[in-house]
Amino acid sequence: ARVVVEDECSCVECKCEATSLSKGLPYCGCPAVLRSCLYFHVEGMTCKSCVFRIEYNLRDQPNIAVAEVDLDTKQLRVGCKGNSDPSLVEEAVTEIVQRLGFTITAQAYKYTFHVSEDSEVLPLGTSLSNA
Numbered sequence: 043a044r045v046v047v048e049d050e051c052s053c054v055e056c057k058c059e060a061t062s063l064s065k066g067l068p069y070c071g072c073p074a075v076l077r078s079c080l081y082f083h084v085e086g087m088t089c090k091s092c093v094f095r096i097e098y099n100l101r102d103q104p105n106i107a108v109a110e111v112d113l114d115t116k117q118l119r120v121g122c123k124g125n126s127d128p129s130l131v132e133e134a135v136t137e138i139v140q141r142l143g144f145t146i147t148a149q150a151y152k153y154t155f156h157v158s159e160d161s162e163v164l165p166l167g168t169s170l171s172n173a
């Protein structure tokens with residue numbers, strides 16, 4: 043697992059089955075929210091203005107919690123709100139970015155667990171049954 047600070051919460055990325063972890067976290071007093079993160083490759087960006095246009099146009103979409111573009115890697119990461127359907131978010135993102143004149147290709151999506159900063163996060167390897 044990897045923990046990074048993101049949007050005033052900690053984001054715990056895991057490679058285990060998402061539903062297993064989401065069932066176990068509440069037992070250790072850790073109120074986590076399951077979120078899907080979508081990753082895209084975007085071609086045609088040349089400057090920070092391009093990055094701003096994409097992020098700005100995705101920011102206020104109802105099912106998108108966060109949208110971040112890395113100009114160097116040409117990667118767009120989109121965090122879905124709550125239990126939004128990732129396939130519907132992927133369609134919306136693709137349509138918006140194409141409408142802005144860029145070429146976009148979906149790469150992958152994975153689940154992330156967002157935990158409030160004041161929650162205790164147990165060390166990796168801690169048994170949830172003993173928490």
